[in-house]
Amino acid sequence: MRGRNRSGGRGRATLGDALSSNTADKLLRLRSQLETKAAKTVQRQLETATSYKKQRARVAVSSPKRPCTPTNARDPYKPTPPVPVEKPKARGYSLVKPRVTISSPSADRPIISKSRKATAEAPASQRVQFTWWELPLEASVRERPAVSISPVDKAKYERILASGGEEQESDLSELFAVIGLDFGTSSTKIIVRFPYEAGQPTVAIPAPRHSLSDGDGYLWQTVLWLRESGEFVSWPEKDAKVLHSLKQGIMGPGATQPCIGGTYRGLEITRKDAATAYLAYVIRYVRGWLRTSRPALFRGRFTRWLLNLGLPAENADNSVLSSTYRQVAAAALLCANYDGPVDVETTYIFLLDEKVRAAAQSIEEALELGIGVIPETVAEAVGFAKSNMSAPDLYLMVDVGATTLDVCTFRLHRWNQGEDQYALQNGMVRPLGVDAMHWFLGAGRDESGFRAQCERSIREVVWTTRKDKDRNARCWQAGNDLPVFLVGGGAQNAVHRSIVAELSPWLRQNTGNEGIKLLEVPAPRGIDCPIPLAAFGRMAVAWGLSYPEDELGTILPLSKSEDVPPLLESSWSDSFVSKEQV
Numbered sequence: 001m002r003g004r005n006r007s008g009g010r011g012r013a014t015l016g017d018a019l020s021s022n023t024a025d026k027l028l029r030l031r032s033q034l035e036t037k038a039a040k041t042v043q044r045q046l047e048t049a050t051s052y053k054k055q056r057a058r059v060a061v062s063s064p065k066r067p068c069t070p071t072n073a074r075d076p077y078k079p080t081p082p083v084p085v086e087k088p089k090a091r092g093y094s095l096v097k098p099r100v101t102i103s104s105p106s107a108d109r110p111i112i113s114k115s116r117k118a119t120a121e122a123p124a125s126q127r128v129q130f131t132w133w134e135l136p137l138e139a140s141v142r143e144r145p146a147v148s149i150s151p152v153d154k155a156k157y158e159r160i161l162a163s164g165g166e167e168q169e170s171d172l173s174e175l176f177a178v179i180g181l182d183f184g185t186s187s188t189k190i191i192v193r194f195p196y197e198a199g200q201p202t203v204a205i206p207a208p209r210h211s212l213s214d215g216d217g218y219l220w221q222t223v224l225w226l227r228e229s230g231e232f233v234s235w236p237e238k239d240a241k242v243l244h245s246l247k248q249g250i251m252g253p254g255a256t257q258p259c260i261g262g263t264y265r266g267l268e269i270t271r272k273d274a275a276t277a278y279l280a281y282v283i284r285y286v287r288g289w290l291r292t293s294r295p296a297l298f299r300g301r302f303t304r305w306l307l308n309l310g311l312p313a314e315n316a317d318n319s320v321l322s323s324t325y326r327q328v329a330a331a332a333l334l335c336a337n338y339d340g341p342v343d344v345e346t347t348y349i350f351l352l353d354e355k356v357r358a359a360a361q362s363i364e365e366a367l368e369l370g371i372g373v374i375p376e377t378v379a380e381a382v383g384f385a386k387s388n389m390s391a392p393d394l395y396l397m398v399d400v401g402a403t404t405l406d407v408c409t410f411r412l413h414r415w416n417q418g419e420d421q422y423a424l425q426n427g428m429v430r431p432l433g434v435d436a437m438h439w440f441l442g443a444g445r446d447e448s449g450f451r452a453q454c455e456r457s458i459r460e461v462v463w464t465t466r467k468d469k470d471r472n473a474r475c476w477q478a479g480n481d482l483p484v485f486l487v488g489g490g491a492q493n494a495v496h497r498s499i500v501a502e503l504s505p506w507l508r509q510n511t512g513n514e515g516i517k518l519l520e521v522p523a524p525r526g527i528d529c530p531i532p533l534a535a536f537g538r539m540a541v542a543w544g545l546s547y548p549e550d551e552l553g554t555i556l557p558l559s560k561s562e563d564v565p566p567l568l569e570s571s572w573s574d575s576f577v578s579k580e581q582v
Contacts, residue, residue, distance in 0.1 A: 135431035164288025166339035175301035180546030186402035187213035193546035232277035279332035306370035314427035327360035379544030400490035405432035420553030434490035
């Protein structure tokens with residue numbers, strides 16, 4: 001067996017190092033067979049992307065533009081028209097390194113509290129060096145995973161998984177399906193769209209009962225188990241090791257580091273392996289659930305599966321993280337296609353496959369495997385953009401998750417042909433979500449300190465947008481307001497809601513406008529919900545990701561957002577007194 005030793009490759013040792021020569025030879029033959037089968041899996045997925053290109057070309061000729069999706073919205077928000085911008089020539093988003101680094105205002109400068117009548121410098125004793133809080137590496141979400149699964153639930157779950165395996169070769173007519181997968185820290189949400197069928201059937205996928213998060217039927221808890229044999233399973237077992245922090249594990253620089261503290265029964269299992277295995281099980285279950293629960297869609301058809309995965313908007317320009325996301329997404333889709341167990345050797349083969357590594361380095365190569373990685377802010381805004389509520393304007397998106405606070409400003413622009421453009425202006429992701437607040441307080445800090453961290457995150461994004469990125473936007477002027485989306489699983493948290501509400505008096509004081517106006521992402525009509533959907537907001541990202549990449553519109557990343565000439569006025573920090581400084 002070809003090992004993952006520390007002298008080369010991914011630095012993995014295998015059980016083969018301690019085996020007899022006869023056993024090692026046998027394992028090498030098995031490994032060769034596995035690689036051959038995996039290569040066929042990759043080739044078939046490449047054929048899917050080729051067929052998809054042809055289908056897109058046919059649709060583009062027959063119906064150049066698709067009408068907006070109807071929604072339940074009644075009173076559309078009508079902001080003032082934005083300043084026109086030049087339409088870009090290139091589609092999609094790139095990973096060009098930003099020419100301007102967006103940093104927080106200097107923390108060691110004097111902090112001034114300014115009123116309309118007088119300005120007073122804060123006493124020297126109150127000038128405190130501001131430092132960002134970092135979530136401890138060992139932090140996990142507070143919700144505990146299941147410790148057991150009933151025999152009935154396990155049997156049902158395994159039947160669905162078996163139905164979601166490899167697609168059999170066929171000359172039947174093709175059925176294209178786009179899996180919109182919102183890979184969250186605490187839970188994963190999935191919506192599948194069949195974009196080229198009559199009425200665009202779109203289905204929200206219920207989570208398995210043993211993996212429900214927060215008791216919500218559509219939230220799949222982001223957790224995985226590992227057997228002693230090195231096989232991953234997506235249900236609890238007595239002797240299996242629980243793997244937490246699957247998303248956080250690939251968000252930082254340690255994606256290729258062991259996720260269980262070194263070797264495990266001779267196998268070194270990285271965070272990429274764990275994330276790949278988890279997503280592979282999710283995809284395989286989704287396909288099996290659809291085939292067994294909506295068989296009419298598949299009867300007499302050969303299905304071509306594609307996958308869109310979301311990542312934080314600020315990280316779309318992070319070449320390392322974007323590369324990791326594309327690699328993991330591609331390997332997971334292939335693992336789901338592969339007819340066999342999801343173990344460490346399987347994830348290893350697919351993660352290091354030549355086509356998967358190419359997808360990691362290139363957006364175009366990822367599309368060749370049917371993989372799209374989309375900024376979550378854009379995905380979340382798609383439902384709004386396609387509704388009758390939307391209008392071109394500058395917007396603020398505040399996404400409160402379990403561990404992260406994701407803040408982004410973007411300008412929505414609509415061309416005469418009906419195509420949408422999402423120009424990301426400024427963004428920041430900090431570990432300041434609902435569960436992170438409990439870790440913050442557990443570290444001996446107080447709520448005022450947490451609020452100060454959140455306030456600085458949101459206000460820095462807003463003020464940098466106003467001062468450097470889009471100072472001509474009408475929302476800063478008297479009589480207008482800044483439209484804000486407060487979304488995510490933690491959007492109802494009282495602390496975060498009050499922090500967003502306090503943007504209104506802060507903006508009125510510092511810009512003279514009318515503050516903010518809270519908007520909601522409208523729930524679309526026509527979505528197939530097998531069980532009642534309590535709130536659409538938590539499914540909005542998955543809904544946007546379920547659209548084919550070419551139907552989203554043009555996405556301009558933060559690196560394409562150029563500064564405008566600076567205003568001759570004070571910085572936002574001159575007007576902001578942190579609670580840590582009073």
